Amino acid sequence: MTPAKNERPENREAAAASGEAMREFLRAGAVFILLFAMVVGFSVAQPAFININNLMSILQAVSVVAILGAGVTVTLSVGGFDLSIGAVAASSVMAASYFMIVWGLGAFSTVILVLLLGALIGFANAFLIVRLKVPDLLATLSMMFLLTGLQLIPTAGRSISPGLILPDGSTATGKYDPLFLLIGRSSLFGVVPLPVVVMAVVAVVLFVLTERTRIGRLLFATGGNELATRLAGGRTDRLKTLAYVISGTLAALGGIVVAARVGRGDVSSGSSLLMDSVAAALIGFAVLGLRRPNVFGTIVGAVFVGVLLNGLTMLNAPYYAQDFVKGAVLVGALALTYGVARGRS
């Protein structure tokens, strides 16, 4: 190879770098710049916003969405989609309540059983998708339906709280284990709510798993080109199964956090969780300009929406405008991700 040939790509790269650097920076950092601008704006308009307790309450409010969003991110990375997570979370709330109030189980066994239930549902999803080759959207949509109905059957459609009257006429004798309620209601050092800690742990573990391990590389490889991954010796069926099991387990974990905060098994809990966590994962595409599912982006996406909603609420924006705001953020983020990227090429 001659020196001239060697120089050319580098020169071109250097030229491109100087020309595109600013736009690239804006594209990659847009979400952070907006986030910062929002925090400053809200703090000026309403000084109580920047209070540490308020910031923590924002994080606590988004923790469940972020945990579920991390699961969505994993299924997106294998080229799938899990629509059942909202229903899994809601079923987990009901299951946790049922285990404690009706069966009288303690906090530990309840948490383990609920997580197992989530994993099992993920496994069922994977069976439909991987074995029976049902398209992912259809499989998880039907699972969503199934769970939405199933969670009502044991209690004949009633919410679960102490003293619940069971379908056979008897009265449930158990109650929420105080230890279980600590998951949702206690704070680390009296400052950081435990759900935020759980979210942080999930975020770090999932980030490392997806971005820094060979399993993560293979998960993305499956989503990027399943045939190529299989021809390179990857066990794509197992990888997809793993992704749905992770997604189901995280959704169950989200359900546990909700149950521990609410302290009862509400039939309507988790109705907006699916849309919110999918939105967080999709906003995550825009974070760092990656244009692909990524756990870090998903967490930032969830926080972004949380900050925006909290700030608007403090400025007395009506509650009914919330969904509109979320939708507008999502549309903006996707336009930024895809539209601006296209302009670049």
Added chain:
Amino acid sequence: MPLLDAQSLSRSFGSTRALVDLSLAIEAGEIVALMGANGAGKSTFVKILSGVLAADSGRVTFKGRPFAPADPAAATAAGVVTVHQSTDLVGIPGLTVADALMLNRFVDPRQPFFVSRRHVRREAEAILREAGFDLPVHRDFADLAAADRQLVAIARALANKAELLILDEPTASLSASESQRLYAALLDLKRRGIAILYISHRTADLAALADRVAVLRGGRVVQTFAQPVDFDAAIETMIGRPLSSARPDARAGEGEAIFEMQDARLLAASAPFDLTLRRGEVVAVTGVLGAGKSRLLSAIFGSGRLAAGRMRLAGQPYAPATPRAAIEAGVSMAGEDRHRSSLMPAGWPGESIAATIALPHLKRWYPSGFLATGRERARAETAIDRLGIRAGGPLASVWTLSGGNQQKVVLARWEAEPGKLLLLDEPFQGVDVGARHDIITAIRSHADRATLIATSDPEEAIEVADRVLVMDHHSLRAARPIARAHALEENPS
């Protein structure tokens, strides 16, 4: 005045000059065959004529008027219709042949909104009568043989008042008798004054059809041959050197047998064959598209199955159930169509050169499970140096590379760890001549393994291999270099 006159066309992609001053004229009622090795500029030329690409410079006149279609629809409207190699997209399985013939009328807003079965059938029959083809209009398009699908595509082109038909490797997937039907149809069109630009390597096609053969090399027409065509001269012009210089260093297979196949049948109904590959030997299997080359390779790699037969690898019985098992046993394969079989999409994790090479070796390279990307970067740097991959660096996306360099990366993937048997399916697809030379050198530099290459291009087979086998109707025949055999039979020069 010629029907189509292309003058001094040029077109570059980045630093690659695909067309350099290409000039070609086609008369009405003339069949001109276009020959050229991969990367010679055939497909770029066709894309310019069919409105997919614009030329950088030069001009085309069609029927005496300037011709620069903005998109394929404009080219079709002007009377230049391209029939592509893959005819699956011509019709829709589940709809009838008549529907396939009428598809473009359905999308025409000037046509009536309501359509009746009878009307569709009548119109479709008129189209076929016009074209002079006899096809079953009621049949499901999915049931048609490949040749008949070609005819459907051609009939539709004629219904669009085509005056110049461009056929891209039309016989690649046809059997001999199907090819005969197509020849007859094409010669009939020629008699009716329709010009045909015919892209093919098959000397049988060219001998039967072509009035002239234009040979492309390095983006220009280097020579045209009139009938009777001296095909050896044409092939030598195409590959740019005498055929006899193919592999003076061909090694006789004297090493131990690394891979053996006995009484193998690819399909239950196909003829059984044996295959032995020896250490250090490079064997090419050639044959037309659909002859079963890929099926043979996938059976060896565990992504497909033999219908019958036994395989042995290094003396041990070998029957991989999955590609994973094959890789563990020391067999690797770079599949046909690298975009589909080997690469991650652009912008997705794993698109870098280093990650592309590392994908099958992750477990071995990162036993802890955590990625320490220095390792794959170092491996990629070695590969870049050894194979002469022109890239910005080991972390550059494979999508910034030319086809030839992408193929080198795929080869580097399977050379990163030692193996017993390397399978390459169409490794020279979309690879320019220079990169092809590098790849051949790399393939032939390994004395410790056997290499089996599938290619539909006999010249490539001769160029790369010590031994050439021919795959026909899912069975292997004895080695016989096709071009040279042809020279002995018809052109004793």
